[in-house]
Amino acid sequence: MHSQINFGYPWAINYGHLVLAAVLLAVLALGWMLRWRRSVLVVLGLAAAWALAAWTVIRFGVDMNGRATLPTAAFLPSGGGRVLDMGAGTGRSSLMVLEARPRTTLVALDLFGASYVGHFGPPPPGQSVLDEGRAALLCNLRAAGVDGRATIQPGDMRQMPLESSSFDAVVSAYAIDHLDRGGIRQALREAYRVLKPDGQFLLMVIANDRWLKFAFGPLMAHAPMAAGDFWAPEVRDAGFQILEEGTQPATKYILARKTTAAR
Numbered sequence: 568m569h570s571q572i573n574f575g576y577p578w579a580i581n582y583g584h585l586v587l588a589a590v591l592l593a594v595l596a597l598g599w600m601l602r603w604r605r606s607v608l609v610v611l612g613l614a615a616a617w618a619l620a621a622w623t624v625i626r627f628g629v630d631m632n633g634r635a636t637l638p639t640a641a642f643l644p645s646g647g648g649r650v651l652d653m654g655a656g657t658g659r660s661s662l663m664v665l666e667a668r669p670r671t672t673l674v675a676l677d678l679f680g681a682s683y684v685g686h687f688g689p690p691p692p693g694q695s696v697l698d699e700g701r702a703a704l705l706c707n708l709r710a711a712g713v714d715g716r717a718t719i720q721p722g723d724m725r726q727m728p729l730e731s732s733s734f735d736a737v738v739s740a741y742a743i744d745h746l747d748r749g750g751i752r753q754a755l756r757e758a759y760r761v762l763k764p765d766g767q768f769l770l771m772v773i774a775n776d777r778w779l780k781f782a783f784g785p786l787m788a789h790a791p792m793a794a795g796d797f798w799a800p801e802v803r804d805a806g807f808q809i810l811e812e813g814t815q816p817a818t819k820y821i822l823a824r825k826t827t828a829a830r
Contacts, residue, residue, distance in 0.1 A: 571710035575657045575687040575703060576631045584625060584782065588618035621782035628816040629779075635663040635740070638820040639811055642769050646670045648735030651761060653724040653754065654678075654742020657687060657700075658707040660771070664738055665713040674734075675704060676720045676727060682745050697721055725753040732763045740771040741818075755805035762825040768807055772798060774819040 595611040625631075643650070647670035652661045655675035665673055677683065679700035684690075690699035701719050708714035722728045724742065737758045743751055758768050773779070798821055799809060807823035814820070 572634075572662075572707050573657075573703075574632050574659045574707065577688070580631055581626050582622070584618045584622035588615050588622060591615035591618060624782050624816075631659075634666075635659050637663060637667045637769075638771065638813060638815050638818065639769070639822050641811055641822055642738075642767060643668050643671065643736050648672075649733070650674070651676060651729070651734045651737045651758075653727075653737060653739040653758060654745075655704060655719075656683065656742070658704045660738055660740035660742075661704070661717060662707065662711050662713065663740070665708075665716055666711065671716065671736075673717045674720050674729070675708075675717055676722050676724065676729075677704070678723045679721055680723075724757060725750050727757050727761060729761050731760050734761050734766060735763055736767040736769065737762055738769040738771070740769075741773060743770065744772040751801060752805070755801060755807075759806045759825055764825060764827045766825045767810075768802075768821075768823045768825065770798065770802065770821045770823070772819050774814055774817055779817050 591611055592615045595608060595615060598608050598611060643664075646668050648668075650664050650668075650671050650673045652664065652673055652675045655661050655677045658675060661673055661675045664671060677700060679697045683700055684696055687700075687703070690696050701721070704719055705714065708717050720728070724739070725746070739754070739758065743754050746754060762768065798819065799812065802809060802821055802823050806826055808826050809821060809823045811822040812820070
């Protein structure tokens with residue numbers, strides 16, 4: 568059943584470094600046979616070693632096409648509740664919640680717009696991005712056997728077509744950090760609005776950590792939002808009380824609670 572799950576991230580993210588390593592090793596072998604200068608061979612060898620190490624980090628550390636795990640056990644520890652996934656994409660974060668918390672139901676919201684196309688590619692000819700996005704998300708939900716507990720809602724996280732105070736928890740994984748600063752603040756306020764009092768908000772964003780710097784340099788960092796001190800003040804300004812902060816490979820997470828004070 569799980570073999571059908573495909574989160575759709577480009578193969579180059581998980582395997583591009585491996586291809587580069589193969590090319591470098593082939594050139595290194597050719598240079599060895601042709602007796603190139605030793606300094607050139609050393610440079611080629613070091614570059615190939617970096618590419619192999621970077622592939623190991625991305626494939627087995629980040630593993631964007633693999634299953635995600637909840638970064639904290641404190642998120643909905645009761646195992647139940649109504650959850651909103653803001654910027655669900657192809658469903659990686661939706662499956663993370665539904666599988667880890669088996670008594671939850673979930674609304675998977677995504678705009679299925681330009682950012683979706685940028686990450687997962689354009690739809691087939693004659694099919695809209697919305698139709699393709701919904702189909703891919705539903706396929707993954709069905710493959711995981713959790714489609715009976717999930718619904719798909721097209722919508723912009725900056726202005727969600729959802730009732731206020733209607734969710735026990737909200738999760739956003741690698742979605743809000745694709746917005747500009749103004750959009751981030753709008754999305755955080757919307758997360759606050761749709762949560763019930765004392766509801767939880769789990770934010771997961773790309774972290775500008777040493778492993779991504781090693782593998783990609785600045786390419787994967789959503790600067791300046793990748794800075795470690797950016798997110799906590801923004802979450803607090805939206806009205807949340809931060810309960811927990813931490814990191815995983817390539818990820819920073821914040822678990823927060825909607826305060827009951829009026830805003």
